[in-house]
Amino acid sequence: MATINERAAGRPKGDSDARSKLINAALVLFGANSFAQVSTRQLARHAEVDAAMIRYYFGSKTGLFESMIRETLAPVIASLKSIPACAVPHDLASLMQTYYQAMAPNPALPRLIVRILQEPEHSEQQRILLDVFSQIMDLSRQWLAQALVKSGSLRDGVNPELARLSLISLMVFPLIAPPVLIKQFGIDVNPESLSALVRHNVDVLQQGLIQPHPQEPQ
Numbered sequence: 001m002a003t004i005n006e007r008a009a010g011r012p013k014g015d016s017d018a019r020s021k022l023i024n025a026a027l028v029l030f031g032a033n034s035f036a037q038v039s040t041r042q043l044a045r046h047a048e049v050d051a052a053m054i055r056y057y058f059g060s061k062t063g064l065f066e067s068m069i070r071e072t073l074a075p076v077i078a079s080l081k082s083i084p085a086c087a088v089p090h091d092l093a094s095l096m097q098t099y100y101q102a103m104a105p106n107p108a109l110p111r112l113i114v115r116i117l118q119e120p121e122h123s124e125q126q127r128i129l130l131d132v133f134s135q136i137m138d139l140s141r142q143w144l145a146q147a148l149v150k151s152g153s154l155r156d157g158v159n160p161e162l163a164r165l166s167l168i169s170l171m172v173f174p175l176i177a178p179p180v181l182i183k184q185f186g187i188d189v190n191p192e193s194l195s196a197l198v199r200h201n202v203d204v205l206q207q208g209l210i211q212p213h214p215q216e217p218q
Contacts, residue, residue: 019057021047026068031108034115035065035125066128072109073132075102080139095143096171096198103175104189110175140168163205170201 025047029038040061044051058064079098103110116129144164154163174187174197187193 018047018049018053021049022054022057022064023068023071026064027072027106027108027112030065030068031112034119035061035123062124062128065125069128069132072106073102073136077132077135077139080136080143093198093202095140095167096201097195099171100175100191100194100198104191104194107175107189110172114176140164167201167205170204 022043025043026038029043029046038061040051040054043054043061043064047053054061054064058067076099079102080095113129113133116123116125117133119126141164144167145160149160154160174182174189174194182189187197
């Protein structure tokens with residue numbers, strides 16, 4: 001194995017921020033195009049660095065893709081892991097805020113995730129994404145089991161899995177829907193609007209929108 005000094009000696013000349021620029025370029029280009037359509041030359045050009053930096057930092061285009069996925073989703077995983085099992089919040093806003101705070105600054109990422117999950121099975125990109133995203137799903141499932149089921153917050157007769165589906169649907173939709181459609185609903189993906197959306201989603205889940213039918217006279 002090469003030492004740090006040996007590796008540094010072989011480092012291509014270039015911008016000291018090349019690695020972070022390549023991560024950002026990968027997020028933009030892979031978010032707008034399929035993996036096969038994006039070349040290393042395009043990634044380097046968008047990042048304004050030497051293409052040799054991709055091999056130096058990531059080994060290959062696939063390595064850059066994997067690093068982009070893992071590093072961008074890392075805050076979501078860290079936030080979910082930071083919720084103590086013995087002190088799970090009973091309000092649903094915490095999980096939604098965690099998701100929005102990590103994903104909203106990277107609007108291309110949620111759509112990238114959806115697109116890759118819809119690709120033919122067993123691609124390398126899908127394997128990478130599933131490996132990372134499954135951690136988020138497992139952690140959110142554990143969080144919801146604590147916050148909803150074990151805390152007794154679910155109404156009688158409510159299916160926990162369908163409750164989880166409703167929560168995930170309300171939370172995820174604004175960040176994966178086409179921007180033109182989101183504008184039709186008057187939603188702007190900024191911290192203030194997302195906080196208002198979180199409050200609305202929580203009200204929907206806790207109270208529902210439809211008034212119960214009045215009991216018919218016997």
